[in-house]
Amino acid sequence: MSKITALIPARGGSKGVPGKNIKELHGFPLLAYSIEACIECAGIGRVVVSTDSDEIAKVARHYGAEVPFIRPAEFAQDNSTDYDVINHFFDQTEDEEVAYLRPTTPLRDPKKLTEYINFFFENKVSMSGLRSMHELPEPPYKMFRVEDGYCKGFFKEFNGIKDYTNLPRQTFPKAYQPNGYMDISKRHTLRDADTSFGMKIMPVITEPVTEVDMQHEFDLLNFQLSAEKNVLLENLKDKFGGN
Numbered sequence: 001m002s003k004i005t006a007l008i009p010a011r012g013g014s015k016g017v018p019g020k021n022i023k024e025l026h027g028f029p030l031l032a033y034s035i036e037a038c039i040e041c042a043g044i045g046r047v048v049v050s051t052d053s054d055e056i057a058k059v060a061r062h063y064g065a066e067v068p069f070i071r072p073a074e075f076a077q078d079n080s081t082d083y084d085v086i087n088h089f090f091d092q093t094e095d096e097e098v099a100y101l102r103p104t105t106p107l108r109d110p111k112k113l114t115e116y117i118n119f120f121f122e123n124k125v126s127m128s129g130l131r132s133m134h135e136l137p138e139p140p141y142k143m144f145r146v147e148d149g150y151c152k153g154f155f156k157e158f159n160g161i162k163d164y165t166n167l168p169r170q171t172f173p174k175a176y177q178p179n180g181y182m183d184i185s186k187r188h189t190l191r192d193a194d195t196s197f198g199m200k201i202m203p204v205i206t207e208p209v210t211e212v213d214m215q216h217e218f219d220l221l222n223f224q225l226s227a228e229k230n231v232l233l234e235n236l237k238d239k240f241g242g243n
Contacts, residue, residue: 003045012053033106043117052076102180128198
């Protein structure tokens with residue numbers, strides 16, 4: 001089985017929830033869940049956390065990740081991009097591809113990660129990159145913007161129909177939202193296309209997942225972990241203690 005390095009971006013600054021990446025989720029730092037998912041994934045050979053924070057680096061190492069470098073502050077700003085983080089990683093390593101797992105999507109199935117990694121290696125010559133996503137309940141054709149006090153659609157028409165927003169949602173193509181479960185970037189794509197994932201992106205479709213950016217999302221996931229048994233939480237309890 002081919003294995004890949006996992007890269008987890010975890011900068012220190014967070015406006016929505018201060019200290020988000022190490023804020024406790026059901027007794028463990030948010031970051032710990034992504035690290036544990038990678039450790040338990042048969043397709044991942046190395047887990048690297050990219051951070052600008054010594055405190056986050058200490059937490060990451062405690063839960064089993066490597067922090068072989070500290071990310072420069074210029075690549076850890078509010079407006080820093082995936083490209084900045086991934087490109088910096090490639091500058092520090094000899095890896096030709098990397099699995100990119102955002103800590104804000106904490107609840108993953110390690111077996112699914114292995115499945116997606118295998119899909120990548122089986123098809124990587126046909127893609128510039130891979131992204132995970134789930135289906136949206138409403139397509140973008142049902143969305144509005146507000147301009148000069150009036151509701152307007154984002155498109156001029158749909159199949160010649162200008163008042164398309166009132167059509168049944170089944171009329172429109174399915175729409176998908178990237179969700180941070182796992183993306184894969186190729187060094188070749190960054191160097192040649194100057195972009196993280198390129199223009200020939202293949203998808204892996206996941207179940208809907210909760211991404212954590214605001215406090216109410218932490219509350220939702222805490223409730224979910226109380227109501228349903230989760231393999232990552234159980235592993236963390238076994239390894240590090242906790243109720």
